[in-house]
Amino acid sequence: MTASVRAVFLDRDDTIIQNSGDLGDPDEVRLIADAAAAIKQLQEAGYRIIVITNQGGVARGKYSEDDVDAVNQRIAHLITEESGALIDRFYYCPFHPNGSVTQYACEHPWRKPQPGMLLQAADDLDLDLAQCWMVGDQERDIEAGIAAGCRTVLVRTGQPEQAGVTKADLLVATLTEAASAITGGGEGPPETDRNDVDSHTPGSDDTTVEAAGPDDQVITRLTDLHTELRAMRAAGSEFTAGRLLTMIALILVLGLAVGCALYMEPQSAVVWVVVAGVGELALIGLVLLLGRQR
Numbered sequence: 001m002t003a004s005v006r007a008v009f010l011d012r013d014d015t016i017i018q019n020s021g022d023l024g025d026p027d028e029v030r031l032i033a034d035a036a037a038a039i040k041q042l043q044e045a046g047y048r049i050i051v052i053t054n055q056g057g058v059a060r061g062k063y064s065e066d067d068v069d070a071v072n073q074r075i076a077h078l079i080t081e082e083s084g085a086l087i088d089r090f091y092y093c094p095f096h097p098n099g100s101v102t103q104y105a106c107e108h109p110w111r112k113p114q115p116g117m118l119l120q121a122a123d124d125l126d127l128d129l130a131q132c133w134m135v136g137d138q139e140r141d142i143e144a145g146i147a148a149g150c151r152t153v154l155v156r157t158g159q160p161e162q163a164g165v166t167k168a169d170l171l172v173a174t175l176t177e178a179a180s181a182i183t184g185g186g187e188g189p190p191e192t193d194r195n196d197v198d199s200h201t202p203g204s205d206d207t208t209v210e211a212a213g214p215d216d217q218v219i220t221r222l223t224d225l226h227t228e229l230r231a232m233r234a235a236g237s238e239f240t241a242g243r244l245l246t247m248i249a250l251i252l253v254l255g256l257a258v259g260c261a262l263y264m265e266p267q268s269a270v271v272w273v274v275v276a277g278v279g280e281l282a283l284i285g286l287v288l289l290l291g292r293q294r
C-alpha cells in the first residue's frame with residue numbers, strides 16, 4: 001500500500017536559525033524571524049516537520065555530537081515556545097571527507113547533497129517522498145530533495161543575493177513564503193491534494209463492490225502509476241529493457257481496465273477491473289524490485 005504520510009524536510013542553518021559558522025553552543029541559537037510561525041503553519045497543514053542538517057563541524061573537531069544534540073534541543077524548545085509547533089525529528093550528518101577527526105573523516109550517504117537522511121526519515125516514518133518537500137538555503141539541499149523524489153523550495157535567507165540558477169521548484173525569500181506556497185497559498189500548490197483520492201479512513205467499508213466502483217479503481221491505479229513514475233524519475237533510474245517492458249505491460253493492463261470500465265456491463269467490468277488492478281499492483285511491485293536491484 002502506498003504510504004500517505006507527508007513531511008516537510010527543513011535545512012537547519014540559515015533556514016531555521018542564523019548560523020554562518022560553526023555552532024555548538026545552544027546559548028547562541030537564534031531563530032530566524034517568523035521561522036517558528038512558518039513551521040506551525042506547515043504542521044497545521046498536516047506535514048511532519050523533519051530537520052535535515054549537515055554538521056561537518058563534528059568531523060572538523062569544532063564541536064561534538066552531544067553539542068549538536070544540545071543545539072537541536074534548544075531549537076526545538078524555542079520553536080515550541082514561540083509558536084507551539086513541534087519538530088518531529090532531527091537528522092544530522094557529522095561526517096566530512098576533509099575532517100580532522102578520524103572517525104568522521106569520510107564521505108557518507110547521509111551528507112547532503114546525497115539524500116541519505118531523507119531516505120532514512122522516510123523509512124522511519126513511512127513517508128511518501130513524492131508528497132514531501134525539501135526546503136533549504138543551499139543548492140545542496142535542493143539536490144538532496146530532488147534525489148529523494150521530493151519537491152523543493154530554495155529560500156534566500158542564507159544568501160539573499162542568490163537569485164541565479166537553481167534546480168528548485170520554487171525560489172522564495174523567506175520560510176514564511178515557502179510555507180504559504182507549500183500549503184497552497186502561493187505558487188505551485190502541492191499535488192498532494194490528489195492524495196485525497198487514495199485515502200481511506202479506517203472505518204470506511206472499501207471491501208464492498210459498491211464502495212469502490214470501476215472508475216474509482218482506475219483512478220487509484222493511475223495515482224499509483226503516477227507516484228511510481230515520479231519516484232523513478234527522481235531517483236535518476238536507468239530505463240533497462242526489463243523495466244521498459246514492465247512499464248509497457250503496466251500501460252496495457254491499465255488500458256484494459258479503462259476499456260472494461262467504459263464498454264462492458266457494470267458487473268462484468270468490476271471483475272475485469274479488479275483483475276487488472278491486481279495485475280497492476282504485481283507489475284508495480286516488479287518495477288520496484290527491478291529498481292532496487294540496480
Ligand SMILES: [Mg+2]
Nearest residue numbers: 011013014137
Ligand atoms: Mg543551510
